[in-house]
Amino acid sequence: MNAVVTIKDVANELGVHPSTVSRALDPAKRSLVGKDVVQRVIETAERLGYTPDAAAATLRRGRSKLIGVIVPDIANPVFSPIIGGLENALAEVGYALIVADQPSDAKSRLDIIETLVARRVDGLVLATAALRDDAVERCIRRGVPVVLVNRAEESDRAPSVVSDDVEGMMLAVQHLISLGHQRIVHLAGPKALSTGSLRRKGFKSAMKAAGLAVKRHAIIESTAFTRAAGALAAAELLKRNPDATAIVAANDLLALGAYEALAREGRRCPEDISIVGHNDMPLVDMVSPALTTIRISHREMGEEAGRLLVALINGQETSGSRIVMRPSLIVRQSTAQTLN
Amino acid sequence: MNAVVTIKDVANELGVHPSTVSRALDPAKRSLVGKDVVQRVIETAERLGYTPDAAAATLRRGRSKLIGVIVPDIANPVFSPIIGGLENALAEVGYALIVADQPSDAKSRLDIIETLVARRVDGLVLATAALRDDAVERCIRRGVPVVLVNRAEESDRAPSVVSDDVEGMMLAVQHLISLGHQRIVHLAGPKALSTGSLRRKGFKSAMKAAGLAVKRHAIIESTAFTRAAGALAAAELLKRNPDATAIVAANDLLALGAYEALAREGRRCPEDISIVGHNDMPLVDMVSPALTTIRISHREMGEEAGRLLVALINGQETSGSRIVMRPSLIVRQSTAQTLN
DNA sequence: TTGAAAGCGGTACCAC
DNA sequence: GTGGTACCGCTTTCAA
Numbered sequence: 083m084n085a086v087v088t089i090k091d092v093a094n095e096l097g098v099h100p101s102t103v104s105r106a107l108d109p110a111k112r113s114l115v116g117k118d119v120v121q122r123v124i125e126t127a128e129r130l131g132y133t134p135d136a137a138a139a140t141l142r143r144g145r146s147k148l149i150g151v152i153v154p155d156i157a158n159p160v161f162s163p164i165i166g167g168l169e170n171a172l173a174e175v176g177y178a179l180i181v182a183d184q185p186s187d188a189k190s191r192l193d194i195i196e197t198l199v200a201r202r203v204d205g206l207v208l209a210t211a212a213l214r215d216d217a218v219e220r221c222i223r224r225g226v227p228v229v230l231v232n233r234a235e236e237s238d239r240a241p242s243v244v245s246d247d248v249e250g251m252m253l254a255v256q257h258l259i260s261l262g263h264q265r266i267v268h269l270a271g272p273k274a275l276s277t278g279s280l281r282r283k284g285f286k287s288a289m290k291a292a293g294l295a296v297k298r299h300a301i302i303e304s305t306a307f308t309r310a311a312g313a314l315a316a317a318e319l320l321k322r323n324p325d326a327t328a329i330v331a332a333n334d335l336l337a338l339g340a341y342e343a344l345a346r347e348g349r350r351c352p353e354d355i356s357i358v359g360h361n362d363m364p365l366v367d368m369v370s371p372a373l374t375t376i377r378i379s380h381r382e383m384g385e386e387a388g389r390l391l392v393a394l395i396n397g398q399e400t401s402g403s404r405i406v407m408r409p410s411l412i413v414r415q416s417t418a419q420t421l422n
Numbered sequence: 423m424n425a426v427v428t429i430k431d432v433a434n435e436l437g438v439h440p441s442t443v444s445r446a447l448d449p450a451k452r453s454l455v456g457k458d459v460v461q462r463v464i465e466t467a468e469r470l471g472y473t474p475d476a477a478a479a480t481l482r483r484g485r486s487k488l489i490g491v492i493v494p495d496i497a498n499p500v501f502s503p504i505i506g507g508l509e510n511a512l513a514e515v516g517y518a519l520i521v522a523d524q525p526s527d528a529k530s531r532l533d534i535i536e537t538l539v540a541r542r543v544d545g546l547v548l549a550t551a552a553l554r555d556d557a558v559e560r561c562i563r564r565g566v567p568v569v570l571v572n573r574a575e576e577s578d579r580a581p582s583v584v585s586d587d588v589e590g591m592m593l594a595v596q597h598l599i600s601l602g603h604q605r606i607v608h609l610a611g612p613k614a615l616s617t618g619s620l621r622r623k624g625f626k627s628a629m630k631a632a633g634l635a636v637k638r639h640a641i642i643e644s645t646a647f648t649r650a651a652g653a654l655a656a657a658e659l660l661k662r663n664p665d666a667t668a669i670v671a672a673n674d675l676l677a678l679g680a681y682e683a684l685a686r687e688g689r690r691c692p693e694d695i696s697i698v699g700h701n702d703m704p705l706v707d708m709v710s711p712a713l714t715t716i717r718i719s720h721r722e723m724g725e726e727a728g729r730l731l732v733a734l735i736n737g738q739e740t741s742g743s744r745i746v747m748r749p750s751l752i753v754r755q756s757t758a759q760t761l762n
Numbered sequence: 763t764t765g766a767a768a769g770c771g772g773t774a775c776c777a778c
Numbered sequence: 779g780t781g782g783t784a785c786c787g788c789t790t791t792c793a794a
Contacts, residue, residue: 201477338705365705482786
């Protein structure tokens with residue numbers, strides 16, 4: 083069934099040399115070949131159903147036109163649009179995407195990079211970076227161009243595309259203040275992730291900028307960016323700060339966890355307490371109450387990262403660049419004027 | 423920076439022949455080589471940082487250990503868990519995944535298959551099949567093993583993994599009937615997709631089985647599986663069936679669209695009208711009212727599809743098999759006893 | 763403008 | 779059990 087047609091078959095059919103066919107089929111070198119020959123080669127290739135063998139070209143050229151992407155969880159609504167954006171930006175310039183789910187343990191995290199390196203990917207996108215990440219180390223050592231997206235390292239040894247988390251928290255806090263809130267607490271994400279750590283930092287500086295004190299117990303760290311962890315942490319946060327009038331959560335899932343914690347205590351949102359999320363993931367406009375949140379365009383982040391990586395591969399970009407996207411405030415029903 | 427280590431370097435270092443190294447490194451052929459040699463080869467490879475070149479192996483072997491996946495939209499919460507499941511099942515047996523977003527126009531749909539074939543993927547997973555799909559045709563012609571997932575063709579020329587859509591609708595309708603509903607209408611999905619068409623069929627047979635008539639206007643077809651299209655179609659559906667007490671939607675997004683349509687008319691769910699969705703996508707348990715729906719395990723579907731494809735590649739499976747997964751009813755707050 | 767030939771890095775067959 | 783060798787399909791340098 084599968085009598086694969088090679089460049090040689092096309093050459094024989096036409097009575098020309100394989101290298102001529104190769105040249106005629108490469109847009110960049112077409113000009114070196116006689117116009118009529120090009121025409122006939124293209125026609126014959128088409129007619130015979132010739133498909134160039136990417137493996138052979140990769141071997142010869144030393145470039146695969148393949149990009150590896152590592153995400154913590156493909157099904158996570160934060161990461162899937164990033165992949166979509168990447169795919170979109172990269173397909174345009176002839177790259178395909180190998181997607182890998184991040185295994186939890188550190189050892190196989192490095193293994194997966196080795197697998198991708200073995201496949202001779204031309205570059206790597208990591209959506210999983212910790213503040214100090216040995217996966218990045220590994221890529222640099224291997225000489226593989228790498229771009230971080232969504233989360234960045236503390237240092238700028240690899241270029242990255244992230245949302246301005248400090249700015250986002252500023253928007254959230256200022257919105258609450260404009261509604262009269264003063265006793266605002268923070269449901270933080272894991273410190274080891276740049277999103278968790280930067281949003282916490284942003285929260286503090288926004289409070290400070292507004293002349294509000296951040297009490298000792300006003301920030302609690304959730305163990306993970308999940309609803310369950312958020313519910314747990316929010317319950318503790320409420321216990322420690324019974325007079326708080328507003329919660330700023332480090333992401334939407336945590337905010338929804340806080341909804342659950344509130345419901346369990348019989349406190350209402352937004353009447354008793356206001357809540358702000360972060361990310362504006364799908365459907366948070368339909369939960370009850372509709373969630374006020376900070377919108378980040380994850381798809382655009384992916385597109386930017388794709389373009390940055392291609393530039394890096396082509397040697398046009400110095401590592402160390404950091405692209406910061408502006409977030410925006412989306413006001414819905416989970417925040418309201420406070421009475422005290 | 424990138425003085426890539428080849429099998430030759432390892433061989434020279436040890437004073438053995440490259441083919442010996444190759445054998446020692448291949449678990450299946452290790453037994454042909456002296457035990458001590460194997461040991462030394464492995465150590466040296468490790469020490470030198472040798473990574474086998476997948477392109478070279480692909481070229482020689484004729485198999486890439488690469489699988490292509492085509493989805494309509496990576497960010498869609500139906501498809502991302504499918505990809506996760508595929509990845510999970512395939513990584514275990516050494517396959518990596520090339521993910522491609524489906525372009526809308528039919529021509530580039532075929533182009534994308536050509537691209538994947540050029541990359542010498544060992545198999546293809548299509549999550550995008552229409553009832554009669556020339557992409558499937560193309561794969562068969564090209565001799566590429568292919569598995570359909572989530573949506574299937576009408577014929578069984580390619581094996582597929584799908585949810586039992588007829589059974590799902592049966593569950594939905596029977597649930598409503600048990601709550602006393604009689605005037606049940608259907609917010610259908612696009613007929614050209616197997617999900618749309620089969621759920622419509624399922625709806626009809628479930629009604630028939632219960633001895634209920636399906637009136638002429640009791641089914642309306644939405645133009646797409648989106649909230650906006652669902653809202654539009656639902657409004658029309660309500661206009662044509664003012665006395666309906668329950669809507670069965672062909673998926674959750676359509677059901678949420680129906681929420682919007684109801685709200686606009688000032689009718690309440692579930693007091694005035696009950697709604698059932700389909701898929702149990704993330705967060706539909708947190709919308710208001712929490713959505714009663716039919717749960718499908720998309721992740722498991724992906725895993726099954728991966729296993730099926732591997733079997734197919736290994737020649738263990740005859741095409742034409744269809745794996746049907748059982749859905750289940752998840753009762754929440756959008757359905758209630760009817761009063762009339 | 764085209765042809766010839768080498769070789770990318772493995773694998774597998776055939777000898778010994 | 780190990781070495782030699784050809785070759786997978788394409789690209790590219792060198793010659794003509």
